[in-house]
Amino acid sequence: MEVPAKNESATPANRIVLTPPKTSGKPQITVTVLAGPEQGQIFKIARPTTTIGRSNTCEIVVSDPLVSRQHAQIVLGMGGINLKDMGSTNGTTLNGVRVTESPLRNQDVISVGGTRLRFAVEVAKETQDIKNYKIDEIAHKKLLTLYEVGNIVNSVLELKTLLSIIMAMAIKVMQANRGFLLIREKSGEMKPVATHALTPKEAQAPYSQTIVDTVLKERVPVLVLDAAEDIRFSNRDSLKALPLSSVICVPIWERDNIVGVIYVDKAEGTSTFTEEDMYFLSAFANQAAVAITNAKLFDDVRREERLRTSLQRYLSPNLVDDMVNNNSSDMALGGAKKRVSILFCDIRGFTTFTEKEPVETVVSLLNEYFSVMSDVIFANRGTLDKFIGDAIMAIYGAPLESKDSAYECVKSALEMRAKLAQLNEKWKAQNKPQIQVGYGINTGEAIVGNIGSERRMEYTAIGDMVNTASRVEGETESNQIFITEETYKALGNRVTAKKLSPVKLKGKTVVVQIYEVLSLMPKA
Numbered sequence: 001m002e003v004p005a006k007n008e009s010a011t012p013a014n015r016i017v018l019t020p021p022k023t024s025g026k027p028q029i030t031v032t033v034l035a036g037p038e039q040g041q042i043f044k045i046a047r048p049t050t051t052i053g054r055s056n057t058c059e060i061v062v063s064d065p066l067v068s069r070q071h072a073q074i075v076l077g078m079g080g081i082n083l084k085d086m087g088s089t090n091g092t093t094l095n096g097v098r099v100t101e102s103p104l105r106n107q108d109v110i111s112v113g114g115t116r117l118r119f120a121v122e123v124a125k126e127t128q129d130i131k132n133y134k135i136d137e138i139a140h141k142k143l144l145t146l147y148e149v150g151n152i153v154n155s156v157l158e159l160k161t162l163l164s165i166i167m168a169m170a171i172k173v174m175q176a177n178r179g180f181l182l183i184r185e186k187s188g189e190m191k192p193v194a195t196h197a198l199t200p201k202e203a204q205a206p207y208s209q210t211i212v213d214t215v216l217k218e219r220v221p222v223l224v225l226d227a228a229e230d231i232r233f234s235n236r237d238s239l240k241a242l243p244l245s246s247v248i249c250v251p252i253w254e255r256d257n258i259v260g261v262i263y264v265d266k267a268e269g270t271s272t273f274t275e276e277d278m279y280f281l282s283a284f285a286n287q288a289a290v291a292i293t294n295a296k297l298f299d300d301v302r303r304e305e306r307l308r309t310s311l312q313r314y315l316s317p318n319l320v321d322d323m324v325n326n327n328s329s330d331m332a333l334g335g336a337k338k339r340v341s342i343l344f345c346d347i348r349g350f351t352t353f354t355e356k357e358p359v360e361t362v363v364s365l366l367n368e369y370f371s372v373m374s375d376v377i378f379a380n381r382g383t384l385d386k387f388i389g390d391a392i393m394a395i396y397g398a399p400l401e402s403k404d405s406a407y408e409c410v411k412s413a414l415e416m417r418a419k420l421a422q423l424n425e426k427w428k429a430q431n432k433p434q435i436q437v438g439y440g441i442n443t444g445e446a447i448v449g450n451i452g453s454e455r456r457m458e459y460t461a462i463g464d465m466v467n468t469a470s471r472v473e474g475e476t477e478s479n480q481i482f483i484t485e486e487t488y489k490a491l492g493n494r495v496t497a498k499k500l501s502p503v504k505l506k507g508k509t510v511v512v513q514i515y516e517v518l519s520l521m522p523k524a
Helices: 128-155 159-174 200-204 209-218 275-311 317-325 350-356 359-379 405-429 464-474 485-494
Strands: 016-018 026-035 042-045 049-053 072-077 080-085 092-094 097-099 101-103 109-112 115-124 178-184 190-197 222-224 244-254 257-267 334-347 382-388 391-396 437-452 457-462 481-484 495-499 514-520
Touching (some): 080 092, 159 257, 159 275, 209 222, 209 257, 222 275, 244 275, 334 350, 334 359, 334 405, 334 457, 334 464, 359 382, 359 391, 359 405, 382 405, 391 405, 391 457, 405 437, 405 481, 405 485, 405 514, 437 464, 437 485, 481 485, 485 495
Antiparallel strands (some): 026 115, 049 072, 072 080, 092 097, 092 109, 109 115, 178 190, 178 257, 222 244, 244 257, 334 391, 382 391, 437 457, 481 514, 495 514
16 A cells, blocks of 8 residues: 655545546436427436336336337446447337447437437536535435345345345435445455346456455455556456446444455446445445354354264264254265274064064064164264164264274174163053064274255264175074174274184175173273
8 A cells, every 4th residue: 555645644544545537527417309299308317227118117208109118228337328228119210220238428419210329428526505505415225225235134144045135225215327245255265245237247247356456455444436547456457347436345344353254346427436435335344244244153053963963863962963053064975985883783583573573563573673772873973864664773983983982882782782682571561572683793894874855864974894794694593693803803902702613604705703892891
């Protein structure tokens, strides 16, 4: 930033104002009816888009029967002022030449149907009374806008919708051609999240990154009164490419941090922004910041609920709390290699059991059995992978890593066997059938993560070690717990186990050493 000479006053610390406008007068655009039913009428153009046609909704109403209901438009844009035919029946001509869209210049003659209109642009000085009235009217609109933003804080909680509304309100009250709302991402980069412009062409044109960077560096709002002449940005291609009148860019604060900016600009040929506009937009941004913070919090709550709902299907409540609080998972598709222990347990003779018992009895016993076994898995920091018919698959050591997954897995199997004995005693007293279960465990590396499609996924483990655990479980008899050599080594002297003869498992080319678990020492 340039340092002012000694005879100049420095800019106040809370703002940056750059270069005066070229003229003190305000451009006034008029359309005079030269020939036609409304001959002699003069229409003043004050809107960015002015429609000419027979419809009462048009800004310039022409009762000529040869004129379409909505015949043509005069558009004040970034590239100047254009005349645009709206697909009229009889067409639009400019200075005797039929046009679809063409730039307008001072004293051009527009013909629609049998009506001729003169387009004129002049710089007119306003009287003090008119100025005072307009200042009061604009001030009232701005105060009303701040009030409306305050209401939005408590009414709109969907972040994307909120940002769009904020930008639309800023454009309207600032009477700007374009506006950009940029929010800081986690990477620190400012990203446009809401854009409003009068035409698609203007929306695609770039904003000045230099001005945005100035706001972020100086931590103050920036007002550029004459973008074309401003010495600070005179060598910037982005500003050279845009015929701008003036620009305001203000920071959005969250405590002491700038989390975003609001950027608005006006096309050359329109009025320029003022210091009062800059102060208003700063106040507007402060109000918007509260709304954005609330919406972000609401989004975080919704994300947390979605994550919690997904995780609760297969994790214990305490693990869910840990993962949600630490933001440990975003539930996206994909997997990672992890060292885990896998438990399979399967009801013996289930097919015969279902053939003998009524369906209602089978469903009732399975629901009670699965409920009790799930509680045991969760209590030992396990992840309930899935129910496979009458079988259960559980993972230990994922998604939250554990250095002792083998111990937690075997402890679960022992507790599940003890709980099943209690269930069988209860069912026996109720004259219900009893069930017997076999347990197989393996430890090693597997691919663990969300597998499936975007519409249907499940958290699971895949790999050869998972298949081995399933095959080991298939070798068990009623109420036996078999573990592999890998699991046995991971437990060390904490397990009492009986070494069995090596077995050749289905799908394996080599024999696998297995052990039957008898007991487990309590954890120190």
